[in-house]
Structures are given as structure tokens and as C-alpha cells.
Amino acid sequence: MSATFIKAAEVWIPSADGTLLEFGCGGFGPARSFATISRSMCFGRGEGLPGRAWEEGRPVLLRQFEGSIFQRTAAARTAGMDCAIALPLYLHDRLTSVLVVFCGHVPGQAGALELWHHDPRITTDMTLVDGAYGPGAQAFEAISQETYLPRGVGLPGLAWQRGEAVFVEDLPAAPGRFLRSEEAAAAGLLRGLAIPAGSRLADRHVVAFLASARLPLAHRIERWVPDAAQSELRRVEAFSELHGGRSSGIAQLPLSSTGSSLVKALQRGVPVINDFPADEPGSPAAAAVGIGATALVAIPVVWEDAVVEVVALYL
Incomplete structure (x- = not known):
């Protein structure tokens, strides 16, 4: 793998x-x-x-x-x-x-970890708190430090506006959704995942993971949201370098699935990590087995004091 x-x-x-x-x-x-x-x-x-x-x-x-x-x-x-x-x-x-x-970071393969922050007492925009960019990404780091993102602009700004995770498959080809597309291309950064993160205060944070196709963010990324009736989780996005890219298949998990890490994360508001994901009920088990994943990380996204979705990372 x-x-x-x-x-x-x-x-x-x-x-x-x-x-x-x-x-x-x-x-x-x-x-x-x-x-x-x-x-x-x-x-x-x-x-x-x-x-x-x-x-x-x-x-x-x-x-x-x-x-x-x-x-x-x-x-x-x-x-x-x-x-x-x-x-x-x-x-x-x-x-x-x-x-x-x-x-x-892996030599010769791009990857970046960023933390963005909006403090309404200082600015209306979101700015970079810090980042880990690795070698060869000096220009990308420099422009990131100077970037101000209005709500809804750029990858972190979109996650902030929507109150949900945002995945971009091709950063250089998405200048409207990713303002630093030219610098990302020069650094070899291709994929991007931004997840809203809370704090004890009213300000907002977004964590962004950026990487190349040769060094994927994770072996598979999924987003699951509860349906209007709050009876099941529905998969709204799935991407895997090992499964040929984006998947359009439909998948559901009933909220009565007590053995599901995704359901537990939604209901408890606590991340759940299963280090034997082949035991998961439903489609997550098949996905994990198909790529040989050793762990499933289910991350609840909390927005306005409620869990609005679950991000699944297959490692």
C-alpha cells in the first residue's frame, strides 16, 4: 500500500x-x-x-x-x-x-498541513495561524502567510461559509475555489481537504490538508451526512487514489447501526477510530478491505453546536 x-x-x-x-x-x-x-x-x-x-x-x-x-x-x-x-x-x-x-512529509512528494482562523474582533477575513509545508514549498508558504480569505472564498473560506468539510480534487484547476492555485501547482499540491474546527470561543478555525496524487492525504476520504428524518447517514462524497478517484456510488447507514464508527461519531460528537475497519457494517467495510486500510477515522464536524456530518479517513 x-x-x-x-x-x-x-x-x-x-x-x-x-x-x-x-x-x-x-x-x-x-x-x-x-x-x-x-x-x-x-x-x-x-x-x-x-x-x-x-x-x-x-x-x-x-x-x-x-x-x-x-x-x-x-x-x-x-x-x-x-x-x-x-x-x-x-x-x-x-x-x-x-x-x-x-x-x-516524504522527500520529493508534496504535502501541507494548515490552520486558518477567523477572529471577528480583528478582521472579517480568515488568516493563516500556522502551517507545515515541507521542503520545496517556500513560495506556497509565503503567499499563504499573506493571504486573507473572505467568507466563502478559497478552500478554508468555503468550509467556513458552509460549516462543512470541503474536498477539492484538483487545486491548480480550481482558481475560483482555491486562490493559491498557481503556487499550489508549482509546489506539486493537487488535492485539498478543509474541515471546520471549533474552539471554546465564538471564533472559527479551519484545518486544511493538502497533498499530491503520489502522496495521498489518505487512502480514501468520505463525507457522510444525516438525512432530513435523522434515520440514516448518507454518503455524499467519496474519493480514493486506489479506487480510481471519485466515486458516484450511493451508500447509506441506518442510525441503528450500533457497530458503526460513523454512527457513533455522529451520535456522541466524539471522533471514533477503528483499527480493524473490516469489521465495520455496510459499505465502509468493503471500502476498507478493497484498499487494505488499517484504520478508519470517523471525525464529527460540529457546527452551531450540532454534529452536521462525519468525515471518514481510511488510513
Whole structure:
């Protein structure tokens, strides 16, 4: 199986007494040593990457681990991870979890991790907080730092406007949806996924994952939304480099599917990671088996204090 830009993910859950973040679940692929270390850890407020996101009540991006608050640097480097983002999830002003997504640059293959932010006290636009761009993307990084995105403009601006995840298959061919298309083409960036991320405050964040076809974001990306009757999840988008690109097939999951990671993420407002996705009910199992996925990451997208969709990443 080919490598992906997104290498691993883990979920941290508040302890019963609310004093710690404890390991909930994770998908680490071949990074067994990193997985063993992670499963034995817990974090207080401000401790490590998950604890910092908890304390600050907002997403935190680390463009590198060396010299940072990150506590597992050596193991992450061995596993091919060199940057990460922690996303705290809130429902009704209550922290439900912290999702950490790890990415890794590969020499000669483009990939970027970005965090965008809108603070209404400062500007009407969305601006870059930080990014991890890897070698060969200096021009793309420079223009990103200078870019101001109005609501509905550019990939992060679209996710902000819609309150839902946005996937763009061909960034250089979508100048209307991706303002930095020329610089993206020069850097070799082709695919883009933007996901709205909340915070403890009223401001908005968007995390963006960008990568080439040779280094996919994930082995498969799907978006699932509940139907109007709130009786099932419907797949509205699916893309996989290993399945020939975009899929137009129809798929549903009844909300009574108690074994479904996607349904659990929707109903609980907590990310769910299944490290044996062949056990999933319905079409996710077939998709996972078809590409040999080692983990399914189900990410609930929270908007206006409700879970509006679930993004599925097959790693």
C-alpha cells in the first residue's frame, strides 16, 4: 500500500473527574512503538499537544516536534511523522474530546498541513495561524502567510461559509475555489481537504490538508451526512487514489447501526477510530478491505453546536 500524508490519529477523552485527558482510541498503522507509548499516556491541562489544545480551548498546530511541547518526538520521527494538529471538540460548551492528527512529509512528494482562523474582533477575513509545508514549498508558504480569505472564498473560506468539510480534487484547476492555485501547482499540491474546527470561543478555525496524487492525504476520504428524518447517514462524497478517484456510488447507514464508527461519531460528537475497519457494517467495510486500510477515522464536524456530518479517513 502506498504511503499517505496523514500517518496516524488518536483521540483523547476527559477523565471521569475532569482532571486529565486519557487515551480513547487510535489508528497508528505500522507505528507500533509509537502506539504503545501513546496508549500508556495521559495529559493534564497544558501538558503535551493534547493538553495544550485543552488548556487554550482552540486547535493547536505543531509544524515540527523538535523544541516544542510534544513529548514523543523520537518515536514520532521513527514512525515518519513530523507535524501534527490537535483539535478540541465541544458540544454545548463541553469538551468531548481532543483529536490529534499526525502527518509526515516524504522527500520529493508534496504535502501541507494548515490552520486558518477567523477572529471577528480583528478582521472579517480568515488568516493563516500556522502551517507545515515541507521542503520545496517556500513560495506556497509565503503567499499563504499573506493571504486573507473572505467568507466563502478559497478552500478554508468555503468550509467556513458552509460549516462543512470541503474536498477539492484538483487545486491548480480550481482558481475560483482555491486562490493559491498557481503556487499550489508549482509546489506539486493537487488535492485539498478543509474541515471546520471549533474552539471554546465564538471564533472559527479551519484545518486544511493538502497533498499530491503520489502522496495521498489518505487512502480514501468520505463525507457522510444525516438525512432530513435523522434515520440514516448518507454518503455524499467519496474519493480514493486506489479506487480510481471519485466515486458516484450511493451508500447509506441506518442510525441503528450500533457497530458503526460513523454512527457513533455522529451520535456522541466524539471522533471514533477503528483499527480493524473490516469489521465495520455496510459499505465502509468493503471500502476498507478493497484498499487494505488499517484504520478508519470517523471525525464529527460540529457546527452551531450540532454534529452536521462525519468525515471518514481510511488510513
